[in-house]
Amino acid sequence: MRELFFTIFVFIFFLSGCSSKQESHLLKKELPSWYVNPPKDSKTTLYATGEGRDRKEAVADALNLLASTLSVSIESQFTLQQNVEEGSVTSHQQSSQSQIKSVVERVRISNYEIVDSQEFGFKKYIVLIKSEKQKLFESLKNELEQKFSAAQKELEFAKESHALRELDIYKKIKTEFADAQNTLMVMHALQSDFNSLAYLKKAQSLRSLYDEQLSKISFSIVCDDESKRLQAPIAEGLGLKKIQIKQKSNKREHFNIEVRSKTKESFAYGFNMASSAIEIIVKDAKDTIIGSNKLNITGQSIHGFEMARESVAMKLDEMIKKDGIGKVIGLDL
Numbered sequence: 001m002r003e004l005f006f007t008i009f010v011f012i013f014f015l016s017g018c019s020s021k022q023e024s025h026l027l028k029k030e031l032p033s034w035y036v037n038p039p040k041d042s043k044t045t046l047y048a049t050g051e052g053r054d055r056k057e058a059v060a061d062a063l064n065l066l067a068s069t070l071s072v073s074i075e076s077q078f079t080l081q082q083n084v085e086e087g088s089v090t091s092h093q094q095s096s097q098s099q100i101k102s103v104v105e106r107v108r109i110s111n112y113e114i115v116d117s118q119e120f121g122f123k124k125y126i127v128l129i130k131s132e133k134q135k136l137f138e139s140l141k142n143e144l145e146q147k148f149s150a151a152q153k154e155l156e157f158a159k160e161s162h163a164l165r166e167l168d169i170y171k172k173i174k175t176e177f178a179d180a181q182n183t184l185m186v187m188h189a190l191q192s193d194f195n196s197l198a199y200l201k202k203a204q205s206l207r208s209l210y211d212e213q214l215s216k217i218s219f220s221i222v223c224d225d226e227s228k229r230l231q232a233p234i235a236e237g238l239g240l241k242k243i244q245i246k247q248k249s250n251k252r253e254h255f256n257i258e259v260r261s262k263t264k265e266s267f268a269y270g271f272n273m274a275s276s277a278i279e280i281i282v283k284d285a286k287d288t289i290i291g292s293n294k295l296n297i298t299g300q301s302i303h304g305f306e307m308a309r310e311s312v313a314m315k316l317d318e319m320i321k322k323d324g325i326g327k328v329i330g331l332d333l
């Protein structure tokens with residue numbers, strides 16, 4: 001029996017020795033020259049190496065390094081313009097290194113080529129990638145132009161919609177072009193003679209549509225006798241969205257909110273209870289219903305039914321602040 005255990009021990013020791021030799025061999029394995037001394041960036045091409053547990057992770061690491069290279073390039077080209085007015089210096093453009101890096105990170109680098117790759121030991125993969133500046137520039141330019149084309153189609157659809165739907169479309173366009181200036185900054189770093197002014201003006205013009213449309217939108221609020229207390233929290237909720245409250249109008253940009261309530265009073269456990277069934281309807285200038293919602297809110301107080309009804313209004317106010325006015329009145333705002 002002892003001989004059997006001894007034989008097994010020797011066998012395991014032999015295997016572990018082989019494994020150690022194999023690991024030692026992998027550790028001693030030299031890194032390839034393309035990884036140790038990768039090609040230097042040129043006027044036309046950017047290079048970057050990366051490592052990871054697999055090929056995908058290694059490529060992602062290399063792309064991060066490529067982005068860092070672009071960050072340095074942008075920082076070196078970025079100039080601080082100053083306007084001097086009445087003895088005070090106003091920074092017209094200013095960006096820190098960290099801000100520039102975040103600019104590049106928000107730009108998707110999809111145009112690259114894997115020059116070389118190698119599995120290097122256990123769960124270690126190394127790669128060398130390159131990106132042709134012109135191809136990367138063209139890919140960013142094409143993506144931007146596709147966004148402009150899609151925005152144009154959205155604008156055509158917006159003209160056929162009611163003013164709030166139009167506002168929603170403009171909001172999406174504003175979000176879509178939030179990083180346009182960042183993309184143009186990277187494009188300029190890739191191609192120094194690129195004139196981004198026309199693209200920038202077009203993007204800014206599209207982004208301004210939302211604020212212009214929002215300034216035209218107005219609401220009126222009509223409440224029945226049971227709902228008078230609810231008018232203030234609804235008006236405040238619209239105000240938080242920078243929406244104007246006006247008298248009822250036939251203008252296309254004007255909308256009317258109608259609020260009706262039925263309240264039942266009761267007394268339980270020492271509390272005055274006011275249970276309100278609230279109906280909210282939103283109509284456009286043509287009296288077409290474009291949004292609605294029904295709410296059931298119960299207010300309570302030990303100081304009488306009037307205070308219990310006031311509690312309903314307070315709970316509606318809390319609901320608007322938590323969920324947003326749009327959800328409460330049944331609109332996407």
